[in-house]
Amino acid sequence: MATHLITGAGSGIGASVARRLLERGDDLLLLARDAGRAKELAALHPGARTLVGDLGNPDRLSWAFGQQTMPDRLDSLLHVAGVVELGPIGELTPKAWHFQLNTNLVAPAELTRLLLPQLRAARGHLLFVNSGAGLAAHAEWGAYAASKHGLKALADSLRHEERAHGVRVTSVYPGRTASPMQEKVHRQEGKEYDAARWIDPESVATTLLMALDLPRDAEVNDLTVRPGR
Incomplete structure (x- = not known):
């Protein structure tokens, strides 16, 4: 039975992939920002374990993990969580920059650093759910991009x-995906939100599972997923 740690399992892509992994009998650790959120995730995904650590405050992750029982090995670490705050560069404050850079970049780097020994022990897999904005930046998307x-x-x-340690690394770049985050983006853009226009989170979850399940003789480095409508 494989053991996975997932961030962002409360909704969207993270919730879909967590459910799929649990259904097939894998062991899951779900990262929650606080104890209250941990209870919510445990209720949403019965059978999964939770780990508390706030991605918005990466400087505290090491301390937080030191107070909890950590796994001996990890078959995968799935970085799915993310935040977005749109706005023109001329109006974005340092707070908006730190909000996105801490959660979307610094925290994944620190989380990876803290868990590399367990990933190396399992010759595991690092999987980053990136974004189309990770390949091209547009107006008002500067900080997020x-x-x-x-x-x-x-x-x-x-x-x-990490190649010498047998750790595989995959980046997935989904286009707009139907999720609470996408609904927020539409509000910030002043547009009407229609989930049917965008990628179903289940479709992105399918691509993540494909990358995880690929035999050891190959790995997916970069995978772009776009709406088919």
Whole structure:
């Protein structure tokens, strides 16, 4: 039975992939920002275990993990959580930059650093759910795109550094996906939200499982997923 740690399992892509992994009998650890959220995740995904650590405050992750029982080995670490705050560069405050860079880039880097020994022990898999914004930046997406461009660089560097340890690294770049985050983006853009226009989170979850389940003689480095409508 494989053991996976997932961030962002409360909704959207993270919730879909967590459910699929549980249904097939895998062991799951779900990262929650606080004890209250941990209870919500445990109720949403019966059978999964929870781990508390706030991605918005990456400086505290090491301390938080030191107070909890950590797994001896991890078959995969799935970085799915993310936040977004749109706005023109000329109006974005340092708070908006830190909000996105901490959660979308610094926290995944720190979480990976803390869990690399367990991933190396299992010759495991690092999987980063990036974004189309990690490949191309557009007006009012500057801070979010910067965090996702940085996430691509993090994954690319790790792929070279961890190959000798047998750790595979995959970046997935979904286009707009039907989720609470996408609904927020539409509100910020002043547009009407229609979930039917965008990728179903289940479709992205299918691509993540494909990358995880690929035999050891190959790995998916980068995978772009776009709406088919």
